[in-house]
Amino acid sequence: MNKTRSLLQAGVLGLSVLATSVMAAVSADEAAKLGTTLTPMGAEKAGNADGSIGAWAPLAKTAGSVDAKGFLADPYGNEQPLFTITAQNVDKYQDKLSPGQVAMFKRYPQTYKIPVYKTHRGSTVPDEVFAAIKENATKTTLVEGGNGLNNFRTAVPFPIPKSGVEVIWNHITRYRGGSVTRLVTQATPQQNGSYSLVNFQDQFVFRDRMKDYDPNDPGNVLFYFKQKVTAPARLAGTVLLVHETLDQVKEPRKAWIYNAGQRRVRQAPQVSYDGPGTAADGLRTSDNLDMYNGAPDRYDWKLEGKKELYIASNTYKLDSPSLKYADILKAGHINQDLTRYELRRVWHVVATLKPGQRHIYAKRDFYIDEDTWQAAVIDQYDGRGQLWRVSEAHAQDYYNVQVPWYTLEAIYDLQSGRYLALGMKNEEKRAYDFGFSASKGDFQPAALRQDGVR
Secondary structure (H helix, E strand, C coil), rough: CCCHHHHHHHHHHHHHHHHHHHCCCCCHHHHHHHHCECCCCCCCCCCCCCCCCCCCCCCCCCCCCCCCCCCEECCCCCCCCCCCECCCCCCHHHHHHCCCHHHHHHHHCCCCCEEEEECCCCCCCCHHHHHHHHHHHHCCEEEEEHCCCCCCCCCCCCCCCCCHHHHHHHHHHHHHCEEEEEEEEEECCCCCCCCCEEEEEEEEHHHCCCCCCCCCCCCCEEEEEEEEEEEEECCCEEEEEEEEEEECCCCEEEEEEECCCEEEEEEEECCCCCCCCCCCCCCCCCCHHCCCCCCCCCEEEEEEEEEEEEEEECCCHHHHHCCCCCHHEEEEEEEEHHEEEEEEEEEEEEEEEECCCCHHCCCHEEECCCCCCCCCEEEEEECCCEEEEEEEEEEEEEECCEEEEEEEEEEEEECCCEEEEEEEEECCCCCCCEEECCCHHHHCCHHHHHCCCC
16 A cells, blocks of 8 residues: 555656646746845845855946956956965865866866955846846746747746756856857867967857847747857868757757858758867867757756855956966966856756767766856766866856856866866957847858858
8 A cells, every 4th residue: 555655656746847847937926036035037135144155236337447348347356365275175165166176176286276255246137138037937938858948038937947957948048148249269278288279259149139030920049159260270261150949849959160161051960969169179069168058958957956166256357358368378277366266056957868868978067156047167977977077167247238158168178187268358359249230141051151251
């Protein structure tokens, strides 16, 4: 009798979990927490019990000055570290570090450090985005299998998440200004610190920011992404175009590449999952860009809950136009003296490769900032179960336009001793330009040939 009851209970639990994965909207009563006990983004508004994490206090648009190139002044530039974590004292703090962060101290005991500063939770977005997020909370649902969204608006479909895949969709769809054009630089230093630079010109537009967007017929494209290599000369003129879809069961991502040498546009199905990242010397997969992107269908996603973690936040110093890339790029890892870490609450999600699926990462541990839904740290394991690569995002708030985003993304290969740094713009002629205007025709394969002119 007890055995029968247990089986029935297990069956009910299984159906409940299945229902949660398909129907993810919350009740109006629960959504009412947004803007009261929760921030409009879904984070806990209050700080933690001992005060080491403060309450949410959004930055004003005038929090600092903006120079002629668009670089922001550091609103916390006069602060000094509260303490610094080193290989000598890491054991004292490892309960607030990911296994990958701890492994970095073991790999580079003489040089790796984490300077910890006072926590400032200033991230915010425009009011109309907050309104859309609250509407999503009661209306947006997952498609069957969790690989797409129904009834979604603008950003963050699940501000009060109930499953791991919902947290991941929040990262994928989070607000990034709606549109942006940017000049950024990538490097893949050797073990001795030597490197070559690759320069990109990116254009990124969510569908509702297109000039010809029709809200009555939104289509299935979530955003459009175009990336042109501008240097070195041997790669210049190569252009990547991506149409990222919203319901990836109905229609997978579409991608094309224009090769300047061949003067030819071709489809690029390899620009997904663990396909090689552009000019990354094998150190980045396609889905490593933006810390993580693309269809979540190859993994099972388990929500472990929240925890406190030291993550790289408010990293304005690292973005300073007074720095040269040589100041940042060092042997083994970036110059940690230029970094800033704060204690934050993060969502912990474990991705495990599904049986029968293929990916070079068999397991990935995600730590996602509650205030922005940005992935802050991702620990990635190989097929043997060994920790392989540690992805770390150094974030800042573009307070003048109310956009949280990354300053720099680093992927550390613990096995080879090499790493990739992407997103640097210190020596570029312009910082991010938000509000970029475009039409769908600008993001069609036929337009790539013109974009690829050297």
